[in-house]
Amino acid sequence: MNSPSVVSGALDGLSELAAELEGSIHLPGSPEYEQEIAPYNVAIRHSPQLVVSVVGVRDVQVVLRYAAAHGLPIGVQATGHGALEPVDRGILLSTRRLDKLAIDPTTRTATLGAGVRWRDVLAAAAPHGLATLSGSNTSVGAVGYTLGGGIPVMGRTFGYAADWVRSFEVVTPDARVLHVSPQSEPELFWALCGGAGNFGVVTEMTVELVEVSTVYGGAIYYTGEHLEPVLRAYRSWAETLPEHTNSSVAMIYLPPPLQGTTLVHIRFCHVGDSADGERLIAPMREVAPALLDEVREMPYAEVDTIHRDPENPVPFYPRGALLTSFTDETIDTLLRVAGPDEPIPMVYWELRPLDAAFHRTPAVGNCVGGRDAAYLISLVGLATPGVLDLTKAGLQRVLTALEPWSKRETIVNLHGSLGDEADRSRAWDEATYEHLAGLKQQLDPAGMLRYGHIIGLNAQHAG
Known part of the structure; x- marks a missing residue:
């Protein structure tokens, strides 16, 4: 146990709190505090009154009781990838040290703590010929991603990550520890799978793994001048793909010193025979000259190379929308409002089909939305000082222009920056x-x- 250097008058009872914890308390001004509050999106600046780094379920109970006794709100952070707004008072409860990880190859399950990243699960599962239903960046925390539904790279093949949850261990706000499964707590299980962490602090999760060791996948990059033919070809091509084939298309805006340069990025992941995958990707290889073609047979453990999301923290402003269709007219609109020449301070936008297994109702129901959407569009703009207002206005112009094809509903994990309750x-x-x-x-x-x-x-x- 690490006792805090208690700042007089900051909060009552910190010495008593520290005495009950196996984990540690960090107060503003300490290096540990700065390390714990740091999110992946550095445009978000947390400033809680204290950080508590927990190492077990009992610690979480202690923190929740303390917060209730002192009327303090709580924000939960593991890897920091889910930060969409500042934790500006109360307690930031850090779960990154809840790092239990166990693979059962017989039942094809993984049991993992709230601080475990998908890449850790993937590394442990791969020797057994198993894979996770992780997203485009496996450095993301597995639990937080899944509580928001989870949109896997292999989602057209297997559906949402939340569809594959077996059980949770959760500490409710009144400090009860519950084992939550479809059998033991069916309503709470339904809500946790897609409910975005509203109902308690999840400390552990058991998920089913899939039998995948290799895929035929990777990326094809074209220069931005080829956006229109690539988009038009992609729309027709994507509609023909079998559900074992997953894809998306993105426009990437390169940072300095290459600022002003744009790339078109096809993301491809075929779960099956490599010869079939090669045949399926062939039409997109013929649309325009490729600047770089990385599509190949690859271990699924290299899945991060398909999207190549930024590894280091960056300041960004995200928005998202679900589309009911993606037509030639939609393409015309997107080219007009978000083409390579539009002066929006962008990082990228991505268009992803949400059909096939995304549309299927899981055997055990959950509250994940978006199952009737055709496409997801995710917009990410720069949030550096001096450009944030331009970014917000530019992204809103894009979303407004796409309203004829947009649903009211969004998806938790790619909803983007948060507004009021109606939003x-x-x-x-x-x-x-x-x-x-x-x-x-x-x-x-x-x-x-x-x-x-x-x-x-x-x-x-x-x-």
Whole structure:
């Protein structure tokens, strides 16, 4: 146990709190505090009154009891990839040291703590010929990603990551420890799978793995001048792909010293025979001269090379929308408002089909939304000083122009920057949101869990 250097008058009872913890407390001004609060999106600046780094379930119970006794809100952070708004008071509960990881090759499951990243699970599962339903960046925390639904690289083949959860261990706001499964706590299980961490602090999760060791996948890059023919070819091509083939298309805006240069990026992942994969990608290889073609047979452990998301923290502003269709007229609109020559301070935008297994209802129901959408568009702009207002206005122009093809609903993990309760509620249909809001009021009536994609935000922030 590491006792804090208690700052007089900061918060009452810190010495007593420290005495109960196996983990550690970090106060503003310490190097450990700065390390713990750092998110992946460096445009977000957390400033909690204290950070508690927990090492076990009992620590989480202690923190929740302390927060309740002192009327403090709590934000939860593991790897920092899910930070969409500042934790500006109360406690930041760091779960990054909950690093339990166990693979059971017989049942094809992984049991993992809240601080485990997908890359750790993937490395442990690969020797058994198994893979995770991770997203485009395996440095993301597995639990937080899954609580938001989880959009896997292999999603057309296997569906959402939340569809493959077996059980959770969760500490509810009143400090109870529950084992949550479809059998033991069916309503809470439904809500945790896609409910964005509103109902407790998840300390452990068991997920089913898939039998995949290699894929035929990678990236093809073209220069930005080829955006229009690539987009038009991609739309027709994507509609023909079998569900074992996953893809997306993106426009990437390169940083200095290459600022002003754009790339078109095809992302491809075929789960199956490499010869079939090579045949399926062939039409996109013929659309325009490739600047770089990295598509090949590859171990699934190299999945990060398909999207090549930035490894280092960057300041960004994200938005997202679900589309009901993607037509020639949609392409015309997208080229007009988000083409290579548009003066929006962009990092990238991506268009991804959400059909095939994404549309299927899982054997055990959950609250993940978006199952009737055709495409997802994700927009990421720069949030550096001096350009954020331009970024916000530019991304809003794109979303407004796409409204004829857009749904009201979004998806939690790629909803983007958060607005008021009406905005946040769009991550679910109205009936699902009403059900989730009722459960939130039942389990967390004081709104202790108050940061992130929170349900009932307006009521929770009152007072």
